[in-house]
Amino acid sequence: MPYEGKVIHAAMEALRSEELRHRGEFDRRRMKLYRQCPRLQEIDRLLSKTVRDASMTALQQGVDPMPALERARRENQSLQQERGILLTEMGCAPDALTYRPLCPLCNDRGWIGSEMCQCLRQRCAREQIKALSSMLNLGDQSFDTFDLSYYSQLYDATISTSPRRQMELVLDVCYAFADKFGRGRMENLFLTGAPGLGKTFLSAAIARVVSEKGYSVVYDSAVNVFSRFEADKFSRDAEAAADVNRYLTCDLMILDDLGSEMNSPMVQASLYQLVNTRLLNQRKTVISSNLSLNDISARYAPQIASRLSGDYTPLFFYGEDIRQQKRARYGR
Numbered sequence: 001m002p003y004e005g006k007v008i009h010a011a012m013e014a015l016r017s018e019e020l021r022h023r024g025e026f027d028r029r030r031m032k033l034y035r036q037c038p039r040l041q042e043i044d045r046l047l048s049k050t051v052r053d054a055s056m057t058a059l060q061q062g063v064d065p066m067p068a069l070e071r072a073r074r075e076n077q078s079l080q081q082e083r084g085i086l087l088t089e090m091g092c093a094p095d096a097l098t099y100r101p102l103c104p105l106c107n108d109r110g111w112i113g114s115e116m117c118q119c120l121r122q123r124c125a126r127e128q129i130k131a132l133s134s135m136l137n138l139g140d141q142s143f144d145t146f147d148l149s150y151y152s153q154l155y156d157a158t159i160s161t162s163p164r165r166q167m168e169l170v171l172d173v174c175y176a177f178a179d180k181f182g183r184g185r186m187e188n189l190f191l192t193g194a195p196g197l198g199k200t201f202l203s204a205a206i207a208r209v210v211s212e213k214g215y216s217v218v219y220d221s222a223v224n225v226f227s228r229f230e231a232d233k234f235s236r237d238a239e240a241a242a243d244v245n246r247y248l249t250c251d252l253m254i255l256d257d258l259g260s261e262m263n264s265p266m267v268q269a270s271l272y273q274l275v276n277t278r279l280l281n282q283r284k285t286v287i288s289s290n291l292s293l294n295d296i297s298a299r300y301a302p303q304i305a306s307r308l309s310g311d312y313t314p315l316f317f318y319g320e321d322i323r324q325q326k327r328a329r330y331g332r
Contacts, residue, residue: 003124003216004246007131011123012110019101019108026099033097037090043083044097047076125214132207132219141204143175151319163319167198170315174202178209181252181284188279190308191288193317196324199288203254206286215251222258229270248277251284258289259299268301275307287312 003011034041084094101108103119110120148171151163159166170191177189189206191199203219211217225247231240247253255274261267278285289296293314297305 003128004218004250005242007124007127007216008120010127010130011120014123014127015108015110015120022102022108023099030097033087033090033092037086040083040086040097043079043086047079047083121214124216125211128217129208129211132204132211132217141201142208143171143178143202143205146171146198146201146205150322150325156318159316159318166316166318170317171202173313173315174206177286178206181210181213182215186284187313188284188311189286190293190312190314191286191317192292192314193290194321195290196321197317197319198322199317200256203256203286203288207252207254210252217252217254218246218250219254219256220247221256222261225255225274226261226267226270229273230266233266247274249281249283252286253278253283254286254288256288258287259291259295263299268304271300272304275304279307279311285312 083097087094087096103117106112106117106119108119110117116124148164148167151167153162153164155162174189177186180186191203193199207217207219228240228243228247231237232244253274258271275285277283287308291299293305293309296308300308
């Protein structure tokens with residue numbers, strides 16, 4: 001799950017902030033207990049020095065340190081028992097003066113060796129959702145709030161069903177894609193249809209669910225994606241190179257509004273690289289477009305059209321423009 005650097009940095013900052021707050025709360029509780037019972041502070045002072053002093057004395061005298069360490073261990077046990085009794089008498093847990101990290105797996109470092117700990121992974125998911133929310137309205141757009149009432153229940157001969165039934169099928173496929181993401185074999189998605197029918201809405205719903213599962217998700221418009229490919233190739237822009245790497249390696253790439261970009265050999269090459277690289281590496285992709293698959297075949301190279309038609313599940317959005325319906329219904 002290759003989260004982008006700024007997401008990991010923000011997650012680490014959040015972890016440090018929470019760890020500092022947690023440690024500060026512990027220190028305040030500890031000092032309060034010390035004020036109530038000064039003997040507790042004396043015991044903690046003795047516990048912190050008995051083993052250290054025993055080791056130093058043995059080393060200075062050039063003798064076997066084990067007997068001294070054993071005596072220090074027994075003394076520590078006695079002090080810990082006394083501390084536990086005092087704390088219990090004060091109505092506290094016997095281990096109230098033992099610091100416990102927020103995450104016992106990594107001791108709040110965020111990493112276990114070179115592996116990202118699950119506590120940091122969860123924070124990365126939260127930070128990623130924040131980043132996606134700046135482009136997608138993740139606050140309102142979810143599978144639960146997708147309103148099928150905007151789609152007619154009347155039979156339409158063009159699609160041999162009603163728009164409502166067609167969109168129920170689309171919603172089911174999108175939900176299954178997000179719900180089962182990372183488990184077993186699944187196809188990429190190609191969302192196609194006229195503007196204002198919910199493609200961006202369901203893309204956002206997918207992004208939310210997959211992000212909350214802890215997978216890395218990148219959402220961007222075709223115009224911006226291909227401009228970053230161009231900047232990486234011709235300007236040697238380090239930030240553009242990082243963006244291109246994210247597009248190619250994230251767990252889920254959502255490419256919005258394919259076909260809105262100016263067509264050029266550079267765009268053709270970039271789209272082929274994006275689609276083909278992600279397919280070869282078994283990275284999942286959702287592409288939305290106002291173009292039909294026939295339009296895709298006419299606009300892009302045969303290799304691209306072949307991959308989109310063969311390795312993507314097409315989902316046909318059908319109905320009347322929801323934005324226009326809302327304006328008519330609510331005056332906005």
